[in-house]
Amino acid sequence: MNITQLLFWVLTVIAIGSALTIVTSKNPVYSVLGLIVTFFAISGHYILMNAQFLAIVNIIVYAGAIMVLFLFVIMLMNLSRTAETLKNKWLQIVGAIAGGCLFLVLIAALKNTEVKKNLVEMGTGDIGLVKNLGRELFTTFVIPFEISSILFLSAMVGSVVIGKKD
């Protein structure tokens, strides 16, 4: 087992463990912290696959901006001490069974595919660098890129209008 495979397994265990923390923890602040750890593990996977632009954007946008927004909302509402009311045990069991069935069905569908023998390029390949992705973004995908700026503007205006006190 070389260093790349070792890093893959370490990051996989961190990602799945912290994702389970999100679902199982009672305190919403711990859920947010678990989600931040999951995002850092996924960024580590991106770096292993040499997708450096996406790794940095994932840390800046998700772990930096979105998670700060979540923490800010949780602390604004002071939710961290209120327990969830109306605990329904059967609902949790049925939800876990449904998610497990989805996982089993998808794994069983994976079992008969041809694609599973293909290899993922690790550590090499320069399509994930900022230079190449930027060139593609401003030539082939320039229309969706400009439309996404309009989407951001409308989301900003919309959240201000929704949150306005009147």
Add this chain to the structure above:
Amino acid sequence: MPINYYITLALCLFSIGVVGVLTRRNAIIVFMCIELMLNAVNLLLVAFSKMHHVAKGAAATAGSDGQLFVFFIMVVAAAEVSVGLAIIVMMYRNVHSININFLNRLKH
């Protein structure tokens, strides 16, 4: 690294997100589980783009489409989070709870 390891990891994260959406009643945690599902799909798209790059004989821009789709998914997710958290704050301001069982009254 074979592609099926990455597919299995992404399926694991996605299923954990589905279980969280189905079982938790806190609106913010439901939202975070949706983010987790989006990230599982992002990881799968990056893995497939790197697989495609090998399969196409390492051509110059083969597989960069997948990574740009990941970029656009992140853009849409950021916009969605800002609007969704504004809705959650508004709901908390009106009913002083973020339990999504309250949304049952939308049926009437």
